[in-house]
Amino acid sequence: MSNIRRIQKDLKDFKENPLTYCTGGPVGDNLCKWQIIIDGPQHSPYEGGKFKIAVDLSEYPLKAPIVVFETKIFHPNVDNNGVVCLEILKKEWSPMLTIQKVIIQIYSLLNDPNPDSPxxxxxxxxxxDSQVEFVETVRKNVRLYASK
Structure with a gap:
């Protein structure tokens, strides 16, 4: 199966079985470049935010998609450039994983940050060290950058 056919299959699955907390898809006619907008999970410090994520599928599915937060986010597993630290995007990648499964994992990471892999x-x-200060900082960043 070619790269494009696989992406088309994933896109069809994404449209037919939508995730309630996100929207998006290919940017224009380029099936290899997607933009996803994920809602911050309820009952998390990210609640109320809308986070824009760029997904590059140029080498997908043989290699993991390149996933970058375009919306500034204060999160232990996202660097200042928006790069995400997620095992399935690194050494645990498998071509059996789908774009939708990657999005589910990113949403889960928003709900449950991993401070041991920062x-x-x-x-x-x-x-x-200070969950109260962490939550305050996240909420401030959500108000400033993710609530538009």
């Missing part, structure tokens, strides 16, 4: 050391430190 790309943003400050966010990880705050999450471990």
């Amino acid at each position: 790309l943003n050391a400050e966010a990880a430190r705050l999450l471990k």
Whole structure:
């Protein structure tokens, strides 16, 4: 199966079985470049935010998609450039995984950050040492960058 046929299959699945907390798809006619908007999970510090994510599928499914938050986010597993630290995007990648499964994992990461595998050391430190300050910082960032 070619790269494009696989992406078309994933797109069809994405449209037929939509996730309630996100929208998106290919940017224009380029099936290899997607933009996804994920709602911050309810009952999390990210609640109320809308997070724009760029997904590059140029080498998908043989290699993991390149996933980058375009919306500024304060999160232990997202660096200042928006790069996401998620095992399924690194050493646990399998061509059996779908775009939808990647989105589900990113949403899960918003709900349950992992301070033990940080790309943003400050966010990880705050999450471990001062949850109140962590939540305040996240909510401030959501108001500033993700509530438009």
